[in-house]
Amino acid sequence: GAGVSQSPRYKVAKRGQDVALRCDPISGHVSLFWYQQALGQGPEFLTYFQNEAQLDKSGLPSDRFFAERPEGSVSTLKIQRTQQEDSAVYLCASSLAYSQEQYFGPGTRLTVT
Amino acid sequence: GQQLNQSPQSMFIQEGEDVSMNCTSSSIFNTWLWYKQEPGEGPVLLIALYKAGELTSNGRLTAQFGITRKDSFLNISASIPSDVGIYFCAGDNYGQNFVFGPGTRLSVLP
Numbered sequence: 001g002a003g004v005s006q007s008p009r010y011k012v013a014k015r016g017q018d019v020a021l022r023c024d025p026i027s028g029h030v031s032l033f034w035y036q037q038a039l040g041q042g043p044e045f046l047t048y049f050q051n052e053a054q055l056d057k058s059g060l061p062s063d064r065f066f067a068e069r070p071e072g073s074v075s076t077l078k079i080q081r082t083q084q085e086d087s088a089v090y091l092c093a094s095s096l097a098y099s100q101e102q103y104f105g106p107g108t109r110l111t112v113t
Numbered sequence: 114g115q116q117l118n119q120s121p122q123s124m125f126i127q128e129g130e131d132v133s134m135n136c137t138s139s140s141i142f143n144t145w146l147w148y149k150q151e152p153g154e155g156p157v158l159l160i161a162l163y164k165a166g167e168l169t170s171n172g173r174l175t176a177q178f179g180i181t182r183k184d185s186f187l188n189i190s191a192s193i194p195s196d197v198g199i200y201f202c203a204g205d206n207y208g209q210n211f212v213f214g215p216g217t218r219l220s221v222l223p
Contacts, residue, residue, distance in 0.1 A: 004155070035213075042117075042201050042213030043156065056210055091155050100144045100163070100205060104155035 002026075004105035006092050012111045013082045021077045021108045025094030032075050033102060034067055035091040043091050049075060050097070082112045117204060117214035125220045132189040134217045136202030145185040146203040146211065147176050156201055160187070192221050 005024040013019050025032050031050050035043035045059040051072035069075040079086055089109050093102040118137050126132055144163055148156035160171050162178035169176055173190045185202055199216040
């Protein structure tokens, strides 16, 4: 496809469940980013990959959050033992190598009940 | 950590009016990006700025990289209903870790 795609678009999880969110970046984009966006706020950085290497995970809020990109293309953000405060939109973005211009997917809205 | 402020928080304007909004930081940035987000969608990149003083246009949108490198401005001329949305600035300082502002919510009245 032409843009970044994310799935699922919506996810409802009971507190304590594990969830996995998928991101398909734009073809050829080396860099991939995950952001968390709470209601009414701007996106907040979670983690960054260049190819398969996770170069920055300083924004992950706890060790329940884990991201991977094993083949340098598709990425998965996993949240273990979800809590209500994890409810947010999770955005994925990708960019070309050495470019600052990040292109976002539509996001996954996670609701933890 | 680094934080960005955006003003105004929200604005209501008449169709056809010009719009100005800004973004300020306590830290220096070397790149500014402006995004627009509509409900249920991800942010869409509008303009990227890379040099202090740079002025860049994209159709009716014009953005400037402040000369202090601590601020940026976005102007929209002759607003139309489809300009409605939330406008975010994002800044970066020699890394890939962009910091986003809280957004300016724009409403256009017919």
